[in-house]
Amino acid sequence: MxxxxxxxxxxxxxxxxxxxxxxxxxxxxxxxxxxxxxxxxxxxxxxxxxxxxxxxxxxxxxxxxxxxxxxxxxxxxxxxxxxxxxxxxxxxxxxxxxxxxxxxxxxxxxxxxxxxxxMPAQLFMKAAQGMAVTMASASYLARQFRVSLTAASIRLVELGSFPAIVVCSNLQGYRWSWRHPELPLSVRVNRLISRHSVAHSLITNAGLASPGPVTVDAEEWVSHPGVEEYVVVEDSVRIGRGTVLSLIWWEDETSLVKLE
Ligand SMILES: [Zn+2]
Incomplete structure (x- = not known):
């Protein structure tokens, strides 16, 4: 058989x-x-x-x-x-x-x-439905599905209810990212990590603890016409020496609707 x-x-x-x-x-x-x-x-x-x-x-x-x-x-x-x-x-x-x-x-x-x-799609979508795109959510899902925080974050961005990206970075800048399928393609992730991001503080200050979700200017993370007009939610955590995982969440989607 x-x-x-x-x-x-x-x-x-x-x-x-x-x-x-x-x-x-x-x-x-x-x-x-x-x-x-x-x-x-x-x-x-x-x-x-x-x-x-x-x-x-x-x-x-x-x-x-x-x-x-x-x-x-x-x-x-x-x-x-x-x-x-x-x-x-x-x-x-x-x-x-x-x-x-x-x-x-x-x-x-x-x-x-x-x-x-x-992390089968149907089951994961059900578990992640309506969840805030934060590390607390990713960590809850990681425990549920017994996977790493990174794997759960990627799936949360891919299958979650809200537009978001997950970015992994170090002092040299961007390493990789994953995006929600409905995020407009004109939204480009910046290749350098902004000094005004939480991620940058976590990379450069090993003693600093993650502050949890924080509102930052969208332009610290992405580029597109009109990006300077709104904010996103950043939740960053250290996942290795000098390496940080960040969830960037468009909690208010209206700024993206204008782009479409
Ligand atoms: Zn292989």
Whole structure:
């Protein structure tokens, strides 16, 4: 029996209805893949499979959320290349924000599979409906779906009820961003991090704690005609040394309506 493996199909076939029921190892087993935990040095996770069986190895020193994402990502490779697969995935490939326009299409597809397996759209939309686009919301969703804050933030921006962007930055500036699908394309994310943003303060002052959601001028984050006329809500947190994750939320959407 060879069925295509899809994230939605797996939830259906296994009768899973809530993120609490997602045991990613059991899901892997259901797909014919066993999961092993080892200390890995040359890669962050890998899968080797032939016929209907595969072995997924993940780094046992990684966080639980990271291990779950890695297993889901390797299942994505298995879904693409069932029957004959051999993939060694580097840490930089295993990223919830590398979903498209990434140099390696196969890695992007495996990340997309992982995001959809761990945070199915319908369920996530229901959980995130009407939620403020803040770190408190992202952190609540991260706990619910047992994923990283970064992964939950991306999904909150992608599937949430309000226009928003999530931006990751460091002292060199912009690293990556993800946007709500309805945000007008004329809204461009600035490549340099404004000195007037909370993100900049968190990057340059390691002792500073995140202040929570703060109103800032929209032009500190984005560019488009008329940007100087309104404000957005910024909620930034440090996610690594010198690296900050920011949720930028158009709480008042009228400034965007004018752009459309
Ligand atoms: Zn991979």
């Amino acid at each position: 060879r069925r295509n493996i899809t994230p939605e199909g797996l939830w259906q076939q296994m009768g899973i209805v809530s993120p609490d029921d997602v045991d990613i190892e059991v899901m892997a087993y259901f797909c014919g893949a066993r999961v092993k935990y080892r200390e890995l040095t040359s890669c962050a996770a890998r899968i080797v499979g032939k016929g209907s069986k595969a072995i997924i190895t993940v780094d046992r020193t990684a966080s639980i959320e990271r291990q779950r994402f890695s297993i889901a990502h390797e299942l994505g490779h298995w879904a693409q290349d069932r029957g004959q697969v051999s993939a060694s995935c580097r840490s930089k490939d295993l990223a919830p924000f590398k979903l498209k326009d990434y140099q390696d299409d196969r890695e992007a597809a495996a990340n997309r599979f992982a995001v959809e397996l761990l």
